[in-house]
Amino acid sequence: MTAPVRTLLWCAGVALAAAIVAYPLYANGYYLALGISVLYFTILATAWAMFSGPTRYISLATVAFFGLGAYTAAVLGETMPWPVVLLAAAGVGALTAVITGLSTLRLSGIYFVIFSFGLAELIRQLVIWYEVNIHKSVGRYLFSAVTQDILYWQLLGLAALVFLVGWLLGRSRYGLALRAIGADETAASHSGIDATRVKLGVFVLSATFIAMTGAVMAPRWTYIDPAIAFNPTISFQVVIMALLGGAGSLFGPVLGVIPLVLLFEVLTATLPNHFSIVLGIVFVLIVMVLPNGVIGLFGAGRSRVPAERRAAASARTMDAPLLGVEGVSKSFSGLRAVDDVSFTVAPGEIIGIIGPNGSGKTTLLNTLSGALRPSSGTIRLGGTVLNGLRAHQIARLGLARTFQLVRVMPDMTVAENVAAARLFSTSGGSDATGSELLDLVGLGAMHEAPAGDLTYIDQKRLELARALALQPRLVLLDEWLAGLNPSELEAGIALIAKLRDRGLTIIMVEHVMDAIRALCGHCIVMNAGSVIARGAPDEVLTDPKVVAAYLGGEDA
Amino acid sequence: MLLVDIVLPGLVLGGMYALIALGLTLQYGVARIMNLSYGESLVAAAFGAFSLYSGFGLSPLAALLFAVPVAMALNWLLYRFLLERLMRRGKDRGAQEIDSILVTFGVLFVIQGAMLVAFGGQYYSYSYLSIPVVVLGSTLAVNRLVALLFAALVGGAVYLALTRTRIGTAVRAIAVDANAARLVGIDVAALSGLAFAFGGGLVAVGGVLVSMFLTFNAAMGVVFTMKALVVVIMGGVGNVMGALVAGLLLGIVETAVARLVDPGLTLAATYTLFLGVLLIKPTGLFGRAAS
Numbered sequence: 152m153t154a155p156v157r158t159l160l161w162c163a164g165v166a167l168a169a170a171i172v173a174y175p176l177y178a179n180g181y182y183l184a185l186g187i188s189v190l191y192f193t194i195l196a197t198a199w200a201m202f203s204g205p206t207r208y209i210s211l212a213t214v215a216f217f218g219l220g221a222y223t224a225a226v227l228g229e230t231m232p233w234p235v236v237l238l239a240a241a242g243v244g245a246l247t248a249v250i251t252g253l254s255t256l257r258l259s260g261i262y263f264v265i266f267s268f269g270l271a272e273l274i275r276q277l278v279i280w281y282e283v284n285i286h287k288s289v290g291r292y293l294f295s296a297v298t299q300d301i302l303y304w305q306l307l308g309l310a311a312l313v314f315l316v317g318w319l320l321g322r323s324r325y326g327l328a329l330r331a332i333g334a335d336e337t338a339a340s341h342s343g344i345d346a347t348r349v350k351l352g353v354f355v356l357s358a359t360f361i362a363m364t365g366a367v368m369a370p371r372w373t374y375i376d377p378a379i380a381f382n383p384t385i386s387f388q389v390v391i392m393a394l395l396g397g398a399g400s401l402f403g404p405v406l407g408v409i410p411l412v413l414l415f416e417v418l419t420a421t422l423p424n425h426f427s428i429v430l431g432i433v434f435v436l437i438v439m440v441l442p443n444g445v446i447g448l449f450g451a452g453r454s455r456v457p458a459e460r461r462a463a464a465s466a467r468t469m470d471a472p473l474l475g476v477e478g479v480s481k482s483f484s485g486l487r488a489v490d491d492v493s494f495t496v497a498p499g500e501i502i503g504i505i506g507p508n509g510s511g512k513t514t515l516l517n518t519l520s521g522a523l524r525p526s527s528g529t530i531r532l533g534g535t536v537l538n539g540l541r542a543h544q545i546a547r548l549g550l551a552r553t554f555q556l557v558r559v560m561p562d563m564t565v566a567e568n569v570a571a572a573r574l575f576s577t578s579g580g581s582d583a584t585g586s587e588l589l590d591l592v593g594l595g596a597m598h599e600a601p602a603g604d605l606t607y608i609d610q611k612r613l614e615l616a617r618a619l620a621l622q623p624r625l626v627l628l629d630e631w632l633a634g635l636n637p638s639e640l641e642a643g644i645a646l647i648a649k650l651r652d653r654g655l656t657i658i659m660v661e662h663v664m665d666a667i668r669a670l671c672g673h674c675i676v677m678n679a680g681s682v683i684a685r686g687a688p689d690e691v692l693t694d695p696k697v698v699a700a701y702l703g704g705e706d707a
Numbered sequence: 708m709l710l711v712d713i714v715l716p717g718l719v720l721g722g723m724y725a726l727i728a729l730g731l732t733l734q735y736g737v738a739r740i741m742n743l744s745y746g747e748s749l750v751a752a753a754f755g756a757f758s759l760y761s762g763f764g765l766s767p768l769a770a771l772l773f774a775v776p777v778a779m780a781l782n783w784l785l786y787r788f789l790l791e792r793l794m795r796r797g798k799d800r801g802a803q804e805i806d807s808i809l810v811t812f813g814v815l816f817v818i819q820g821a822m823l824v825a826f827g828g829q830y831y832s833y834s835y836l837s838i839p840v841v842v843l844g845s846t847l848a849v850n851r852l853v854a855l856l857f858a859a860l861v862g863g864a865v866y867l868a869l870t871r872t873r874i875g876t877a878v879r880a881i882a883v884d885a886n887a888a889r890l891v892g893i894d895v896a897a898l899s900g901l902a903f904a905f906g907g908g909l910v911a912v913g914g915v916l917v918s919m920f921l922t923f924n925a926a927m928g929v930v931f932t933m934k935a936l937v938v939v940i941m942g943g944v945g946n947v948m949g950a951l952v953a954g955l956l957l958g959i960v961e962t963a964v965a966r967l968v969d970p971g972l973t974l975a976a977t978y979t980l981f982l983g984v985l986l987i988k989p990t991g992l993f994g995r996a997a998s
Contacts, residue, residue: 209805211812254982261741261804262985265940268743269933273978280971383929387812394809424824431816438809439789442796561798 172307175300183299187371189412190306191364195385196393196404197313198360201320202353204398205329208256212267213389215274216244216358218380220365222278225291225375237366244362247274248355256350275381282377289377295370305367313360317401320353324574329353331571334560341520341554342572343546343621384427388415391434397444406445473498473656474519474550474625479528480680481511481518488514490680491528496625501647501657503667503674503688507701511680512660513555516627519658520552521545532625547575551618552627555660557610559617561603565594568602568613572620588616592646608639619650626650628659632666644669664692676700713963715845721958722855725951727913727931728938729862733906736945737869737882738899739800740790740807744815745910745935746928751818752778752914753923754826760833767835767915768853774911782907785814786900794899815928822925832922850919857916858951861909866947878902882945937981943991953992 174186195213203210223240231239255266282289297305320326331339332346340346365380372379388411396407414433418426472495481489489511496502504512517523519530521542530537537545551572560568569585589595592612597605602613611631618626632643644666651657651670661667667674668688676684676691678700684691691697727749734742742748755774759765789810797803836850869875878898880888885895917923938957942949957977964976984992 207801207805209808254986258985261801261808262940264805264808265741265936266982266985269936269978269981272929272933273975276971276974280969280975283971284969387816390809390812425820427816427823428820431813431818431820434813434816435789435810438806438813439792442806 172304175303180299183303185412185416187299187303187306188416189409190303190310191368192389192392192408192412193405194306194310194313194364195361195389196396196408197310197317197401198357198364199389200393200398200401200404201313201317201360202350202357204393204400204403205326206333206350206353208350208354209264209390210267210354210357211264211386211390212251212270213361213386214381214383215267215271215386216247216361217365217368217385218271218278218377218382219243219247219274220362220367221369221372221375221380222365223362224366224369225293225380228293228295228369237363240362240366241359244365245355245359247362248358249351252351252354256347256354271381271383271386275377278377278381291375293370293373293375297370302367302371306364309360309363309367314401316356316360320356321401325349325353327567327571328574330563330567331560331574334562335558337522337542338554338558338560338617339571340542341522341546341552342617343543343575344571345541345543345575387430387434391430391437394444395437395441399443403444472496473500473533474658475529475531476519477529477531479515479518479525479530481514481523482526487680489518489525492675492677492680492682493528494675494682494685496656496658498624498656499651499654500673501651501659501671503671504658504660504677505662505664505667505674505691506677506683510677510700512677513629514680515677516552516629516658516660519545520550520627543575546572546621549622549624550627551621551623551625553611553614553618553629553631555629555633557607557614559602559605559610559613561601563602564599565589565602565605565613566598569616569620572617573622585616585620588619591619591649592616593642608635611635615646619655623655625656625658628657628661630660630662632661632663640666664688668692709966711843712845713966714959715842715847717959717962718955719847719851719855719958720962721955722858723851723917723954724934724938724957725862725954726854726858726916727910728935728942728950728954729858729865729947730906730909730911730913731935731939732942732945732947732950733865733902733909735939736947736950737878738786738903738906739794739803739882739885740786740903741804741811742906743808743811743932744818744928745811746931746933747815747818747822748778748782748907748910748928749914749917749931750923750925750928751822752911753918753921754822754831754925755911756915756918757831757833760835767919771912771915774915775908778911779904779908782910783900783904785907786903789814790903791896791900794896815932819925819928826925828924828926830922830924833918835919837920848920854916854919857912858954861912862947862951865909869947874898874901879945934977937977941981941984941992946991949991956992 175183178186195217199210199213202208220240220243223243224236227236227239251270255263258266279289328339328344328349331342331344332349336346369375392407392411393404394407395411396405397403415430418429422429474496476495477493479489479492480487492515494502504515506512514523518525519537521537521540521544525538532548532550535548537548560571563571566585566589569588573585586595586598589598592615594609594612594616597609602610605613615631628647632640635643640663647657647659647670659671671688673686674688674691675682676694676697683696683700684694731742731745734740734745752774756767756770759770759773760767790807793806793810794803797806836848836853838849839846840849840852869879877888877893880891880893881895881898889895938950938954941957942951942953957980960976960980961973965973
């Protein structure tokens with residue numbers, strides 16, 4: 152872009168901004184009302200997409216927060232100064248979001264959608280109950296000195312704030328964390344991301360903006376009752392606007408708001424009786440034809456990876472074992488999948504865990520990494536007891552893992568997948584950058600490729616790079632070498648050997664005995680949940696008990 | 708006696724909930740489509756029964772013979788032309804569920820809009836079999852007992868069809884894992900469409916029967932959708948017997964809250980119960996462990 156073009160663009164931008172700010176000075180009543188509709192739906196759709204876009208938790212509860220904000224303004228508006236009312240509305244919205252978020256965000260996506268669908272109805276019923284029994288009248292009158300001009304400017308200020316916060320969020324590590332959660336929540340937790348807290352934080356932020364919009368909009372009605380303030384059509388319109396524009400990016404929703412507000416305006420004027428039929432058809436068409444929204448047509452919407460953070464390397468000297476597992480058991484209602492397993496892992500060692508399928512190897516790894524809680528026994532990493540810690544806390548302490556069924560975050564690029572694991576990592580260890588790690592695993596040329604497009608082996612490599620990006624002290628590899636062809640296997644074994652030479656401690660669950668022989672100094676054989684043999688690979692593989700476990704004993 | 712006063716009307720109310728939830732058990736539990744326009748379809752069937760009764764003097768039980776095949780055909784078309792495409796497009800079950808929620812959310816407004824155009828926003832009701840009978844000291848209407856009976860009969864028949872027939876077994880296989888079902892030679896698209904259409908037929912049964920004793924209008928579909936959802940999830944997704952029991956339970960809880968606490972809080976009680984089940988046992992009261 153040449154300098155004159157850039158100046159021209161800047162001038163156009165400034166002129167547009169000035170035209171938007173000065174809009175009430177030259178727009179008459181009807182057009183001003185239209186401008187207000189565009190602005191308030193812009194705020195609602197952008198705030199909605201802030202949470203629902205990256206996480207794909209489709210919230211149908213927009214009007215619950217909007218209505219709460221409007222009601223707060225109606226109740227407090229006449230007795231309190233306006234800034235206090237706004238703050239109170241924000242507070243009520245945030246508090247409700249914390250309560251509903253804490254109880255529903257642990258649910259999987261579909262249940263969240265369903266609950267949010269009912270939430271507006273529930274809050275409306277509670278408000279009606281309160282108004283009828285306590286306030287003794289269902290409706291309230293609002294007398295306010297707020298003119299349309301002032302309303303417009305308030306909304307404009309709020310819109311600017313939403314975009315600013317959305318932009319900052321997208322650039323912060325929480326933005327990438329949110330997308331990682333949307334792509335694969337389990338993988339995100341095992342990369343050290345506290346999924347519940349990140350989701351809750353952004354949900355509350357989004358709800359706060361929605362509630363404030365409700366408060367600002369309240370003076371527009373002179374009479375308010377629960378049917379007006381909690382009108383479910385608003386939730387619906389916000390969702391289709393955000394989806395039409397594209398919920399995955401900051402400026403996507405606004406692209407959907409403008410055409411749809413205009414369309415709704417025309418519809419109300421010309422076809423008031425068929426409004427909801429047309430609305431429904433438009434919505435069906437959007438979902439069928441434009442799944443990624445208008446902005447998806449331009450291929451935009453990919454946000455930038457936050458700058459590489461280099462954690463300071465801390466040299467640790469450890470005499471004690473790195474990992475101590477003592478008497479760990481895990482039962483699933485009667486079935487003892489892991490039965491009283493004990494072992495220790497010294498720093499720099501590679502331990503192999505082998506055994507027939509169903510012997511409890513993956514369950515054991517799951518109890519170590521926090522995916523499952525052990526029923527009994529103690530797990531110590533360094534000096535820290537891991538029992539009862541959640542997956543993201545264990546990951547942050549420096550215990551990383553890969554999954555038997557490979558889990559990458561498919562819609563994110565290779566580089567973003569690795570960056571996601573560095574967001575909250577605090578442990579010491581190697582301080583390689585993301586691109587060094589990708590070079591190390593052999594994905595150096597693939598930084599910008601979407602992870603979902605990689606081949607199986609490359610996804611496994613990416614998973615390993617992501618695990619290493621946590622700067623772990625200990626890595627758990629769950630059948631990382633399974634399904635590789637002979638030359639890939641050789642490369643894989645060489646890679647693990649290289650990691651060992653860099654001082655990494657590894658526990659590998661594996662069926663490929665050549666790899667166990669080549670890499671492990673010590674291995675543990677499991678059968679039916681218990682350890683049946685331990686020692687050097689060549690010793691245990693000739694142990695009659697082990698042979699019997701694999702091939703079936705005489706008494707089996 | 709207070710207990711009988713709660714349990715009997717509760718069971719009758721619950722029978723209605725079970726009845727309106729049966730179709731959703733098939734559509735969501737088996738065909739895996741979260742149909743948000745469910746309640747609107749139900750209200751549309753109620754309007755159909757109302758029109759046949761007031762226009763031609765046709766009894767609602769005879770209206771079933773018309774309503775069910777029509778509803779099945781419409782639902783099959785909906786599946787064939789909209790939902791099947793989404794099922795093919797979605798990368799995983801999560802994406803498919805979200806897409807189907809969104810599309811049926813649009814369909815909800817189309818049906819609702821059509822009903823508003825045809826019938827306006829006012830409430831409708833008619834009187835059929837509203838003969839009071841006294842059972843154990845409580846007065847109940849015959850039409851509600853008929854609905855309870857139908858819920859039990861239809862529920863039992865669906866349960867047997869799903870567990871005892873070849874097609875039912877194939878349909879359950881799809882519900883567990885559509886890809887694996889395809890590998891063993893099950894025509895997933897055709898059978899899912901069938902299950903969805905069948906669910907649509909059951910919605911019509913529910914709508915026609917509740918029209919005998921409920922006052923309804925074009926805008927109240929959401930209430931039925933929510934009730935049906937609560938029942939299906941409490942009973943365990945895809946579990947027909949679970950839905951029957953959960954429906955009855957919900958009826959008793961609501962009647963108890965209305966009698967003992969405050970009639971204005973029944974919906975709040977419904978959601979509290981719903982959320983409680985989701986948090987403590989998300990696979991439903993009778994569900995197996997999550998996959």
